[in-house]
Amino acid sequence: MGTSVIDGALFARMLQGGAAVLASHAEELNALNVFPVSDGDTGTNMTKTMEGGLAQIGRGPARQDIGAVSKRFADGALLGARGNSGVILSQIFAGITEKLSGLETADLSHAAAAYRRGIETAYAAVQDPTEGTILTVFRESAEHAAETISECSCMEDFFRRHVEEAKRSLAATPELLHVLKEANVVDSGAAGYVYIAEGMYEALCGRQPETSPVTRAPEEAVHIERFTRDSVLEYGYCTELLLRLTTSKTDVDAFDVQTIRDELQKLGGESIVAYRQDDVVKIHVHTFTPGRILEQMQHYGEFLTVKIENMMLGHTETARETAPPAKPYSVVAAASGDGIAALFSDLGADRIIRADAPSTEDFLNACRACGTEVVFVLPNHKNSFLAAEQAAKLLPEKNVRVIETKNDVQGYSALSVMTPGITDMAALEASAERAADSVVDGDVTAAVRDAVIGGVRVRRGEFLARRRGILVTAAETAEEAVLRFLESSGTDSCELLTLFAGKSVTPERRVGLTDRIRTLYPELELTVREGGQDVYDYYIALE
Secondary structure, three states: OOOOOEEHHHHHHHHHHHHHHHHHOHHHHHHOOOOOOOOOOHHHHHHHHHHHHHHHHHOOOOOOOHHHHHHHHHHHHHHHOEHHHHHHHHHHHHHHHHHHOOOOEEOHHHHHHHHHHHHHHHHHOOOOOOOOOHHHHHHHHHHHHHHHOOOOOOHHHHHHHHHHHHHHHHHOHHHHOHHHHHHOOOOHHHHHHHHHHHHHHHHHOOOOOOOOOOOOOOOOOOOHHHOOOOOOOOOOEEEEEEEEEOOOOOOOOOOOOHHHHHHHHHOOOEEEEEEEEOOEEEEEEEEOOHHHHHHHHOOOEEEEEEEEEEHHHOOOOOOOOOOOOOOOEEEEEEOOOHHHHHHHHHOOOOEEEOOOOOEHHHHHHHHHHOOOOEEEEEOOOOOOHHHHHHHHHOOOOOEEEEOOOOOHHHHHHHHHOOOOOOOOHHHHHHHHHHHHHHOEEEEEEEOOOOEEEOOEEEOOOOEEEEEOOEEEEEEOOHHHHHHHHHHHOOHHHOOEEEEEEOOOOOHHHHHHHHHHHHHHOOOOEEEEEEOOOOOEEEEEEEO
16 A cells, blocks of 8 residues: 655655755766756756755754645755756745645645646746746646546655656657757756656655765865964954854844844954844854854854854955945856956955855855845856846845846956946946847857767867857867857957956967967957866957
């Protein structure tokens, strides 16, 4: 006899199973890319999203109803969501949670209703839903499972049919998206969801993976030699806390997290981030006196975790350590290389996010840390726009405006026109959007497999040049690919050319390329910058 209801403990095991199977296929999903280049990150993004949800479940009590487990998982997945597929995945579970809210256990009718609600929520999160993606696979499989169950069905029947239809739907994604068919691949986000569904079904049937899917990043080396007996503390301590508000110390229901921000500022804190989720407040602050911070925060509750690091030992943050900006707005920008991050900071970005694919929480923390009500966000990645939008929705107290910049080049162009003296925010936003749209952006990187894309045949090891995301040429060297890009781009109407050299480009290669460009295109004003980005040898901005 099959399972008739799912309680919180079983649902948690199912989610763990789904995350485990997904994680075991993460690299396969990363490689499942339309373009034969090594910038695929779908597997990593979806895995991080699932891990964010599981981590939140683990912070709850040992026994939880299915409604509580689902809520914790959805909250954690939302904050950890990375990339388009990760954000959509988080919205699927947000919808499921709506229908499981308040339930101790869920039966078949609850499961069917929850998965149908997941469809609605996921589609609503995307401005222009594209069929042939994770949206299609989840919709078709959820509807099929809900429509084919009967009074005699059990939970195993529902989830087995869900998996079977998901696999069928996944196989059909190339018929819905021409780019998938031409590249001879299925949609990577959809494939990731199939693995999650398989893992959840296996766990439901008692075949739980033996190892936990949640991985921890390796500890960064602590360079204690950077602070000796003769050193003087210059940067203070990066202090992070998870504070549980307690009724014995404050009115939890009426507590305003702004109180904590004000206290931290009075104590001389910088780079302050404090936000509340239920009864827990996450706090980040740079301070020379962490003891005073801890003492003051304990007036409101008790600590769940505490982390204090001497910032002179080396840290990875790139946020500006300055007073709140005098301009009426702030800018949050993602950057893929050290040189690009430094350039964005020089151009006026107030917070720089250094991540391959920033999560909702990354954008949320950066926006919260800005000292202005108006915050412009430049995601600068084709798969980060939804995560940025979700962060904006979670900050109703701020006026967060997300500009759909799909790469660092578009972000560079948008930043270049954002003048501090402008007070008309709508006009400033429109100007940045026009700049991002008008720049002819390109990138050059090596192919990791043979492929035919848009009628262009490429071999593994050749260098591909793309213009606005569309493959235009392949060449034996990255520098030759740049020259062919310029030749095919019609430079007669352009005045400015900016090249961002990647981490792998040697000075000799860079100098040789710029000499050829100046000879072939003397009318172009050429600027070459050390971008420091991985994967891509060159980013190109033609204006």
